[in-house]
Amino acid sequence: MKRVPLGEAVARKFPESVVFIVAPDEEGDPNVMPAGWSMFTSNDPLMIAVSVGFPRYTHGLLEAAEEYVVAFPSAAQKADVVFCGSNSGADVDKIGESGLSLADPAVVSTPILEDAAACFECRSGPSLETGDHTIFAGEVVAAHVSETYDERLKNLGREWGDGPERFKTLSELLGSTLSPQS
Numbered sequence: 001m002k003r004v005p006l007g008e009a010v011a012r013k014f015p016e017s018v019v020f021i022v023a024p025d026e027e028g029d030p031n032v033m034p035a036g037w038s039m040f041t042s043n044d045p046l047m048i049a050v051s052v053g054f055p056r057y058t059h060g061l062l063e064a065a066e067e068y069v070v071a072f073p074s075a076a077q078k079a080d081v082v083f084c085g086s087n088s089g090a091d092v093d094k095i096g097e098s099g100l101s102l103a104d105p106a107v108v109s110t111p112i113l114e115d116a117a118a119c120f121e122c123r124s125g126p127s128l129e130t131g132d133h134t135i136f137a138g139e140v141v142a143a144h145v146s147e148t149y150d151e152r153l154k155n156l157g158r159e160w161g162d163g164p165e166r167f168k169t170l171s172e173l174l175g176s177t178l179s180p181q182s
């Protein structure tokens with residue numbers, strides 16, 4: 001083992017799975033942001049947490065929201081991950097300008113994402129400031145999956161499992177110069 005700059009060791013985390021956070025603004029209109037930093041935190045009740053940087057538009061939305069949606073993007077939504085991760089809802093109507101389609105939720109008011117591999121409707125739970133990000137944990141109150149779990153709709157994160165591409169970052173895999181800003 002050799003000591004390295006922190007970022008060099010962190011790069012060994014990739015590939016990582018990615019989620020979409022769909023959070024409502026004060027009018028109830030949804031904004032979408034991808035997050036690589038997420039995890040389930042409880043089985044009963046089922047809870048999922050995301051870590052969101054202070055400057056993100058989504059950060060303010062989640063502080064105010066009583067409910068929101070977390071989704072696993074499908075392979076069909078790769079370009080939407082790039083678009084929503086490189087534009088801010090403070091400046092852009094990301095739903096309007098991306099290829100993302102909305103679908104009706106079952107319990108919360110925030111729409112779910114058509115063609116996602118899975119969507120989790122969440123009620124806002126505890127949050128914790130950690131350094132320059134806040135961890136927001138939500139209780140899952142309903143879940144949805146795409147009706148056809150084919151190649152196109154499989155979980156985007158799973159596309160980049162073990163194999164020769166293992167240590168490439170998402171931005172390299174997408175062939176873009178975008179750096180995940182988490």
Ligand SMILES: Cc1cc2nc3c(=O)[nH]c(=O)nc-3n(C[C@H](O)[C@H](O)[C@H](O)COP(=O)(O)O)c2cc1C
Binds near residue numbers: 055082
């Ligand atoms: C693949 C990917 C993963 C990302 N993961 C995170 C993350 O976990 N937390 C975070 O705060 N930002 C993350 N970002 C950056 C935000 O998605 C990006 O800053 C986005 O434009 C914020 O949108 P908003 O301003 O509409 O909230 C990620 C971006 C990409 C492309």
